Amino acid sequence: MRYAGSPEGRCWYEADIQAWWDAYLAERRRSGEDETQLILRTGDETAIGESHYGPVSEGFEVGDWRKPEGVRCFMTDIKLLLQYWGKGIGTQGMRMIVEFIFANTRCKLLVVPPHRDNPPAFRVYEKAGFLLTGLEA
Ligand SMILES: CC(C)(COP(=O)(O)OP(=O)(O)OC[C@H]1O[C@@H](n2cnc3c(N)ncnc32)[C@H](O)[C@@H]1OP(=O)(O)O)[C@@H](O)C(=O)NCCC(=O)NCCS
Numbered sequence: 001m002r003y004a005g006s007p008e009g010r011c012w013y014e015a016d017i018q019a020w021w022d023a024y025l026a027e028r029r030r031s032g033e034d035e036t037q038l039i040l041r042t043g044d045e046t047a048i049g050e051s052h053y054g055p056v057s058e059g060f061e062v063g064d065w066r067k068p069e070g071v072r073c074f075m076t077d078i079k080l081l082l083q084y085w086g087k088g089i090g091t092q093g094m095r096m097i098v099e100f101i102f103a104n105t106r107c108k109l110l111v112v113p114p115h116r117d118n119p120p121a122f123r124v125y126e127k128a129g130f131l132l133t134g135l136e137a
Contacts, residue, residue, distance in 0.1 A: 003114070012079065013081065017039060017047045021039060021050070024052075031054070034054055034055045035053075035055075036052070036053055036054065037051075038050060038052070038100065040078070049079050049080035049084065049093065050078075050079055051076055053105075053107075054075060055072070055075075056111065062113060063134040065111075068109065071109050072106050072108045073108065073109040073110070074101060074110050077113070078094050078097060085120070090120070091124050094124050095129075098110060098128055110130075
């Protein structure tokens with residue numbers, strides 16, 4: 001979680017999903033409708049994680065990757081509660097997120113920003129169809 005925006009890298013609990021959702025709703029008016037928070041749920045509606053996506057600005061760069069000019073590009077991620085790690089759920093969830101974004105937005109290029117020291121995130125993104133690019137020196 002230290003690579004996924006958690007304060008001080010601490011673990012993440014059920015209450016945090018609600019807290020991030022509440023913060024998202026409070027910010028939504030300012031951030032605009034393109035910034036979207038998804039709550040990931042199991043078939044019985046249990047909340048097990050979240051994903052955020054939003055547009056990437058013109059000129060945005062990370063490592064040697066630069067957003068292609070004029071291409072509608074979104075960035076996203078995925079976070080699961082610890083007890084759901086290592087069971088293939090992240091891969092399944094990420095595939096659903098990719099499908100959701102392309103079906104519900106005008107996104108043409110989707111990017112994810114895993115930290116280099118986060119191999120499970122790299123692997124999940126790779127299995128969901130992402131190609132590696134823009135490595136930082
Ligand atoms: C990243 C995350 C969503 C992965 O979810 P998950 O359900 O555990 O992922 P899966 O079980 O579908 O797959 C994990 C893959 O990583 C691999 N993996 C796990 N630990 C690894 C390690 N230390 N080194 C290399 N590969 C590793 C697993 O073997 C598996 O790949 P495989 O199916 O080819 O064997 C989850 O760990 C998480 O929520 N992490 C905290 C938040 C985070 O870092 N999000 C990404 C922000 S960019």
